[in-house]
Amino acid sequence: MIILLAGLGFIIFTGIASLFIKDGKTCTRFGAAGVIIGSLAAVTTAIKVLFSGETISFKIPWQVPYGSFYIVIDSISALFLIIVFMACSIAAVYGCGYMAGYKQRRLSAPTFFFNMLVASMAMVVMARNGVLFLVVWEIMSLASYFLVTFDHEHESVRQAGWIYIVATHIGTAFLLAFFVCLGKYNGTMDFDNVNVFGKASSVLFLLALVGFGTKAGIMPMHVWLPEAHPAAPSHISAVMSGVMIKMGVYGIIRTISILPEIQLWWGWLLVILGIVSGLLGILFALAQHDIKRMLAYSSVENIGIILIGLGLGLIGLAGGSYILAVLGFAGALLHIINHSLFKSLLFMGAGAVVHSTETRRMDLLGGLIKRMPLTAGAFVIGAIAICGLPPLNGFIGEFLLYYSSFAAALSKDIQIVAPAVAAIAALAMIGGFAVAAFTKVFGIVFLGEPRTSAAANAHEADKAMIVSMWLLAVLCILIGITAPLVLPVIISVVMQIVPAEYEIAVLPFNQPDKMLWWIVISSIALFILISVLAMIRRNLLKNKTVTAGPTWDCGYAAPTPRIQYTSSSFSQPIVDMFKNAMYLKRNEVKIDELFPKQAQFESHTPDVSNEYIYRPVFKWIDRLTGKMQWLQYGVVQMYVLYIAITLIILLVWKL
Amino acid sequence: MWTDIIMVLLILTNMVVLGTSRLRACIRVVAVQGVALGILPLLHSFEWQLLIFAVLSIILKGIVFPVMLSRTLRQLNVWQEESPYVGYGLSLLMGPFALAFSSWISLRLPLPYTIHSTMLIPVALFTLIVGLFIIVSRKKALTQVLGYLVMENGIYAFGMAIAYHQPMLIELGVLLDVFVGVFVMGIAIFHISRQFDHINTDQLSALRN
Amino acid sequence: MRDYAIMIIQPAAAMVLAPMLLGVINWVKANFAGRRGQPLLQPYYDLWKLLHKSAVYSSTTSWIFKAMPIVCLSAILLVTFIIPLGFGKTILSFNGDLILAAYLLGLIRFFIVIGALDTGSSFEGMGASREVQFSALAEPAFFIAMAAMARQTSSISFSNIFSAITPQMWATNSATLLLVTAAIVIVLLAENSRIPVDDPNTHLELTMIHEVMILDNSGPDFAFLLYSAALKLWIFAAILVGFILPMNVMPWQISIPVSIAAIFVVSILIGIVESCMARLRLVRVPHLLFTAVALAILALIFTFRN
Incomplete structure (x- = not known):
């Protein structure tokens, strides 16, 4: 346990130290070296736990009300620790090459936040006290927010960061409720032994599902994900997508494993x-x-x-x-x-x-x-x-x-x-x-x-x-x-x-x-x-002349690279098939004369849940009252449908 | 085994009705369905009464109705259902769910005595739902008549399942109703078409005031 | 001893006889059209000729294009070691082998598609786009049909499923078997690019699916692809036959020839279908595949009654 904490401490320390290094290249390399060395040290403990099956715990009291610095490594935590350390170390190596492209920028801040992100994710999977968990969870969210907004001079990146920080805090709000309920039912904020039964455990499960699900990117709660991941530098996207969203999954798994029913x-x-x-x-x-x-x-x-x-x-x-x-x-x-x-x-x-x-x-x-x-x-x-x-x-x-x-x-x-x-x-x-x-x-x-x-x-x-x-x-x-x-x-x-x-x-x-x-x-x-x-x-072709030529052009004599299939045209048949489910917006000029002059095809797929769920609620309610009129349409089929639905509901209800 | 094959035939014909836009093919398929249903009671017990009844229903559903409907088709020069409310792909995928739903319902139906084929009631309900669905989701009046026929086939199969020994009386009544219904509709569609130049029921709503 | 004999005969029969299936289909089609047609062994001559020709590679292509025929043939050869013929175990049969077989076919699809995109030809891109669309719909139909068969026979490997089909099952549960057969037939036609999904004899690149993706392959590469297409047809026909015929009632000396004969009957039927039907419009093909999915689900529902 000491080795692991020392490793984490080393990662945080190099992060802080990198704030004082001016040269970008040295700074990222220093930070990355810290992550790698600290991870190597810390991962040994995790591997030991995973293979021996024993559980290590560590607890010291804390001034914060209800809080305690209580961490436990069981094999679930150990598995996630290995994922965190492995993926983050490799991403750190990649980051050294990738960040070298930003010559004019000071790279201390991203290095610091990256190291904080690694350490906080490791803490998330170990924390067994509600208050501690929320604190490290929040550090993780904030560190990743600052990494997402690294290219903040672009408007789109700031927008993405904004969506991310709002979404992640909605999730955190549910987690807060989750831990408060858990603490209330359980009597303590330490969550290794939970005695919750009946309806209460379902409530807890749903709270955890929404809270952790937002981080994990489950479908209706995923809106931040396609915005934040492209905006971040690529090794950060790799860590966020490969590791950080798994923290949400970890939360769900942990909830399942601690709830007795x-x-x-x-x-x-x-x-x-x-x-x-x-x-x-x-x-x-x-x-x-x-x-x-x-x-x-x-x-x-x-x-x-x-x-x-x-x-x-x-x-x-x-x-x-x-x-x-x-x-x-x-x-x-x-x-x-x-x-x-x-x-x-x-x-x-x-x-x-x-x-x-x-x-x-x-x-x-x-x-x-x-x-x-x-x-x-x-x-x-x-x-x-x-x-x-x-x-x-x-x-x-x-x-x-x-x-x-x-x-x-x-x-x-x-x-x-x-x-x-x-x-x-x-x-x-x-x-x-x-x-x-x-x-x-x-x-x-x-x-x-x-x-x-x-x-x-x-x-x-x-x-x-x-x-x-x-x-x-x-x-x-x-x-x-x-x-x-x-x-x-x-x-x-x-x-x-x-x-x-x-x-x-x-x-x-x-x-x-x-x-x-x-x-x-x-x-x-x-x-x-x-x-x-x-x-x-190779043997068959050995004594023959293998020639190279242009791709067979099917008789079209002047091909240019632009007539190749594009990503829009490749996926068009499938996307078209599901256009009702996907809210597809097409911009197409149909060919309707014998010698068409110019035609084009363009498609956009705005996110369904963005369009349908996260629109301002009052607008929706406003429309709802207006929409009640549709019940009276005067179309014969609709009336038969009402009868059919009523019959089926009655059937289901009576039987 | 033969009951099973007829069940599969019923299901396949339902799927075809759900998935095709060609009205002539639909009429033929519904006719096949009617004939298959007509044969079904003969598979288990053979009585003269039953035979006469079966022959009657086969003639009516397999020959008279299709011929009548095909004639209407020719007179109106309407061959295809155009842009239904629910697309064909979705309609096809609705099929299995309808069958699953009817299996579930049939498990909960309080039935007086056991039935020789456990799938007969689900398939009957399934046919009924498909008929109802066709009426609701299609625009052409002719397709709706076909949906009505499919629904009637469902009722027939259902009646056969629950009142296995004396279906004739009920069924004869139903058959008569259907006959009159199809006859009236055939004439009505023809007149509607002559009056308005189309048989799209969605546009009939303009008459509501 | 007996088991080993079966294990060797099964893949050997597939490898030797598979090209013949294409010959039989062409023969049936020629007869329907009133032509004399190619000799039955024409596919073998074609393969032999292609293997001894030289190759031309497009200058746009990379190693992906060269790897594609090899990966396809290796994967399909591996599948022939999974699918039994008649009853008895194959060399690679274990619980869950049907998942491996389906995913090896997925690997083939992946490589064919990127191989086609590697040429940079818009026609091949078009074929690739259609291939991924149709196979993404055929995949669930295949898996649900297999789940229905697994439920029907309470086993999760091809050899156990094939062995569990008995005449009694046909007497009591023919509905499931019939519906699965219908679904698998559609999947077979779609996966092997036959009419009504794709027309292997069309002369226009715009309307092809499978053939257009391998336009640029030549020489031994094309021979490999032709051979793997034949093997794929054999595999699907063998699955179909295995799901239908009750092999357990016969000794293995009879069951293997019977299933080989049945596979050829399947190819004759494909030939008849191709002679009597036209290719569907491409926008209608998804409906056909939805039908296969729906039939497979229906078969599954029927397995609940016992």
């Missing part, structure tokens, strides 16, 4: 929220033209997948389905780790692109694989991983979720089967759209011909950036290949959430790790097959 409908609620976030998140991601905004929406989608896993786990817990409970939570936890890796990687890749071309608009890029081969290589690995495709780590997490849902779908109880099947369908659909979204990003940005001179003159990223991206890419591959060894560690964390008898689900009889071994074997077989086929092709 679990209701079935909580699980249903989580699964429904997860499906909504997942599907709408990926659809909005597909509709974006801005590469970082698209990645931000994809984070909403991945939070959705994680929530589906947590919801399945809760349903298994409440419904007594062991395998659903254990593997659902395990899938969610594994996806949390995986997402922190590949989403950081993708944000860093996007950052390298932005750094080199100075634009975030995908439609202005193209052909970067030739100019930035190393970045492109890492990016494609991240893209395959985030689509959940084998043989990388994303597949393992999704496999566990699918497997637990399939296993639960065999049960007799419809209350378990229905959400399990809904989860299967939603995961399949999300997977399909994720492939669409990430082939689009990779294909439009990195492949084909450059669409503008900015893309044509791009250069490879800085060495520090390349190293950190490839480090993450290697981790993605490594977790994919060593999945059966990772699983027992994850299961040991899950056992903190579920009662001990649930371990039967993962005993050799049910063989979840055997399945993972099979997957690993097939991944290795895939690699072998790929190399064998590559060799065969």
Whole structure:
């Protein structure tokens, strides 16, 4: 424990010290070194806890009323600590390269806030006192706010920061209510033993869901996410998307694990929220033209997948389905780790692109694989991983979720089967759209011909950036290949959430790790097959002249890079299909004569919940009174519909 | 097994009605549905009364109604449902939810005695809901007549499930009603069309004052 | 000994006979049109010729384009080791193998699409865009259909599901099986780019989906892609046959030839469908796929009655 606190102290100390360093380069390097050394020291404790399974606690009294400096590291905290330290250290390395681009600025402030962010996130997952938790939570929010508004000379960045700070404080308000209620029911602000039963625990759960859900970016509460993530410098986006929104998920997991009574409908609620976030998140991601905004929406989608896993786990817990409970939570936890890796990687890749071309608009890029081969290589690995495709780590997490849902779908109880099947369908659909979204990003940005001179003159990223991206890419591959060894560690964390008898689900009889071994074997077989086929092709082409020519132009003799498919045109069919759900605004000139002069197509997708939920309430109420008129339309079909609805309601009510 | 196949046929025909805009195909499919329903009672017990009744309903639903409706179609020169209130994709996806809902309702229905096929009541309710849905969500009067027929098929199947042994009396009455209904509607649509040059019911609301 | 024999015969049959399926489809279509048509073994000649030709690469393309055919063929070969033929286990069968199979197909799609975008051709971009749209809708239909079958047979691997289909199941639960069959047939046609979703013989790049994405591949690369398309068709036909035929009543010496024959029957049926139908308008294809999703959900609802 002392080592861990010393590590944290070192991170904070270097942060403060960096305030006094004038030279930007030295300052970021000094801060990053502090983060890395402090993390290395601190992570040892977390690893020890994770593997030994023991719980370490530390408590000293505090002057603040009801407060105490009470921190506990159990395996849940340890898992999150490892994520925080690993992702943040790599992001710090990346930051050294990325921030070097800001030559005229003093970089002390971002370095200080970055170090504070790392330390506060580590404290969030350890704090066990309500007051302490709220304090470090607030430090985390403020530090990230100042990092988001780093480029504050841009109007759009200030706007994004404003939305972020408002949204995060709405969330904090709910958390305040949560901890006050918890303290009131429980008698103390320390929340390691909670004795809340009945209705009160549902109230607590809902408060926590809204409060933590705002930070996590669950669908109706996600409005700040697509604004704040693109505005921040890329390594900050990587940390925010890869790690900070997971603090919200951590909060939900912690709430589940401390509340003694679990209701079935909580699980249903989580699964429904997860499906909504997942599907709408990926659809909005597909509709974006801005590469970082698209990645931000994809984070909403991945939070959705994680929530589906947590919801399945809760349903298994409440419904007594062991395998659903254990593997659902395990899938969610594994996806949390995986997402922190590949989403950081993708944000860093996007950052390298932005750094080199100075634009975030995908439609202005193209052909970067030739100019930035190393970045492109890492990016494609991240893209395959985030689509959940084998043989990388994303597949393992999704496999566990699918497997637990399939296993639960065999049960007799419809209350378990229905959400399990809904989860299967939603995961399949999300997977399909994720492939669409990430082939689009990779294909439009990195492949084909450059669409503008900015893309044509791009250069490879800085060495520090390349190293950190490839480090993450290697981790993605490594977790994919060593999945059966990772699983027992994850299961040991899950056992903190579920009662001990649930371990039967993962005993050799049910063989979840055997399945993972099979997957690993097939991944290795895939690699072998790929190399064998590559060799065969090389032999086949050995004594022949391989020529290069232009792309087949289908008879159109004067192709320019501008006639390539753009991100708008690539996603148009899918976006069009869901236009009712997505509030699509199109600007299109239809072709209506024989020799059309000029035609264009443009689409915008403003956020649904922004447009529909967060509009000023009084305006809405004002309209509501006016809207009552629609009941009387005089359309025959409407009247029949009223009759039908009344009949059905009566039927449901009477039976 | 044969009951199952007829159930699947009913469901598939319902899905086609939900998912197609071509009126002629719809008429044929509804006819197939009527014939399939006509055969259904014969699968379990064979009586002369039942046979006569089945033949009657097959002739009516499989031949008379489709021929009448097709004639109206030709006279009016209307072949397609245009821009329905609810799109075809959404209508198709509504289908499974309607069946799930009717399965759930049928589990809670207090029924006097057991039924030979556990899916008959859900499928009957499903057919009923689909008919109702077609009436509500489509614009052309002809499609609404088809919805009415589908709904009647649902009622027929439902009647068969709950009053398995004496469906004739009830059913004959219903059949007569439907016959008159379709006949009247056919004539009415024709006249409406001659009067207003279209059969879009949404525009009839202009008559409300 | 018996198990090992089955394990070897299954993938071997797929690898050897798969191109024949394309030959059979073409033969059926030729007969319907009153032509004499290509010889049945034409796909093999094509593959042989392509393998011995040289290749032309577009100067726009990168290593992605070269990796694409290899990754596609490797992944599809791996899937042939998962899907059984008749009953019995395959080399790669374990609980949850259906998830791995579906996601390997997803990997293929990912690479085909980025391979197409790598050429920078707007036609190939168009094909890629359609491919991701339709397969994103076919995916849930496939998964829900598999969930329905898993529920029906209480098992979560292809080999167990196939072995659990019995004549009694057809007698008592034919509704589920019929609805799943209908859903899988639609998925098969969509995933393999056949009529009514896509017309493999069309002459206009604007209307193609799968063929337009591989316009720029040549030589051995094209041979690999052609072969993996044939294997993909074989795999889906094998899944369809496995879901329908009760293999458990026969000894394995009979069940394997029977399922191979059934797979060829499926290809004849595809040929008949292609001869009798026209391609749907592209805006109508999603409705077809929604129908598949709906049918799969209906099948699932029917599994609740017992």
